[in-house]
Amino acid sequence: MTMEAVEFRRLVETHQRMVFSLALRVTGEYGTAEEVAQDAFLELYRAAERLESEDHVRFWLRRVTVHRATDALRRRAVRPEAAAEEWIEEAHSLGGAEDSAAMNAAVGARLEELLQGLPEAMRVAVVLRYQEEMSPDEIAKLLGQPVATVKSHLQRGLQLLRKKAAVTMKEYVR
Amino acid sequence: MSDQERMDGPELVPDLNLAEFELQLTRAMRRVDPPEGFAGRVMDKAEQTQRVVVMRPRSGLWRMQAWMGGALAAVLALGMYGAEALHQRREQAKADQQFAVAVQATDHALAQTREQLQRAGLKLGE
Numbered sequence: 001m002t003m004e005a006v007e008f009r010r011l012v013e014t015h016q017r018m019v020f021s022l023a024l025r026v027t028g029e030y031g032t033a034e035e036v037a038q039d040a041f042l043e044l045y046r047a048a049e050r051l052e053s054e055d056h057v058r059f060w061l062r063r064v065t066v067h068r069a070t071d072a073l074r075r076r077a078v079r080p081e082a083a084a085e086e087w088i089e090e091a092h093s094l095g096g097a098e099d100s101a102a103m104n105a106a107v108g109a110r111l112e113e114l115l116q117g118l119p120e121a122m123r124v125a126v127v128l129r130y131q132e133e134m135s136p137d138e139i140a141k142l143l144g145q146p147v148a149t150v151k152s153h154l155q156r157g158l159q160l161l162r163k164k165a166a167v168t169m170k171e172y173v174r
Numbered sequence: 175m176s177d178q179e180r181m182d183g184p185e186l187v188p189d190l191n192l193a194e195f196e197l198q199l200t201r202a203m204r205r206v207d208p209p210e211g212f213a214g215r216v217m218d219k220a221e222q223t224q225r226v227v228v229m230r231p232r233s234g235l236w237r238m239q240a241w242m243g244g245a246l247a248a249v250l251a252l253g254m255y256g257a258e259a260l261h262q263r264r265e266q267a268k269a270d271q272q273f274a275v276a277v278q279a280t281d282h283a284l285a286q287t288r289e290q291l292q293r294a295g296l297k298l299g300e
Contacts, residue, residue, distance in 0.1 A: 008220060019208075034209055111202035127203065130196070158195075161195075165195065
């Protein structure tokens with residue numbers, strides 16, 4: 001195994017959770033997320049010489065993953081709102097959770113599902129904000145969008161999520 | 175993003191605490207592990223990519239062979255031009271030699287004629 005391969009394996013192992021989680025939350029589908037994550041790392045393998053630092057690698061991986069994931073989403077041409085609506089009906093029939101850990105897990109799972117109901121641009125902004133804990137400025141730089149646009153997506157995305165959560169999760173949150 | 179920025183706009187769900195909701199959202203969006211063997215599969219694919227890269231010099235070899243073909247053609251053309259020039263030079267030397275022999279024969283004939291005339295009592299140039 002060459003040194004380059006050793007270094008590449010280290011980068012994969014360091015960033016695989018970030019890349020896979022981003023891909024999963026944007027695409028909402030496990031198999032597609034793995035394909036997207038693999039593609040992002042293979043692109044990294046080909047572009048590694050141009051990347052100057054660990055921060056640069058992280059920034060680059062986030063950007064490529066988000067782009068590849070949104071491409072995959074468009075190719076799949078699924079109407080996310082439909083999936084969310086289906087879930088909302090299903091959620092009304094669920095019983096309450098017994099303890100707080102179970103409640104948190106249930107709320108988390110529901111929020112993940114609600115996320116898939118958000119329009120693509122809002123979903124990407126929300127994932128980068130709450131999964132990667134990036135500021136609106138950093139998100140804007142990553143996506144190549146104006147900061148105002150990112151803030152608007154975040155605000156509207158959060159409002160939509162809260163609205164849907166209020167409808168479907170009142171029993172958990174209260 | 176400040177709380178004020180997040181609070182901008184109508185409060186759609188007043189009974190859900192915003193901070194608590196964001197906390198839930200952050201918890202829900204913790205990074206997850208990729209499927210087992212993910213890194214290995216990426217490494218396998220990268221290795222396949224590398225094999226393709228390693229095979230690429232073949233195209234370089236083809237390019238070099240094309241250059242060599244061009245160079246060979248140029249050498250052949252130069253050689254043919256050189257051979258033609260050499261042939262012409264040889265023909266020229268042959269013609270020069272023939273001319274010299276002809277001049278020599280003419281000189282010899284003239285000398286004989288002059289001798290016969292002298293013997294007959296005539297002097298040329300008088």
